[in-house]
Amino acid sequence: MSRYAVNSLLYRLKKDPEFRARFTRDPGSAVADADLTNAERSAFVARDMRRINELGGYLHLVMSIPGLAASQRATT
Incomplete structure (x- = not known):
């Protein structure tokens, strides 16, 4: 709903x-x-x-949460 809601959720993911x-x-x-x-x-x-960041998520929070990013596998 807002940048605040996005970052609140990111903070919770980081700290909890x-x-x-x-x-x-x-x-x-x-x-x-x-x-x-x-x-x-x-x-x-x-x-x-990337989308979370575009929607207002602070990059330092996005990057500091262990295991948050979806695993990226190379396709052959």
């Missing part, structure tokens, strides 16, 4: 290991009750760090 573990297991469920727009929620569920 239990919430981060829940997010890792089921991101959709973890962010279901967050005050986010559909675009923001979709970016978190997809772990699309």
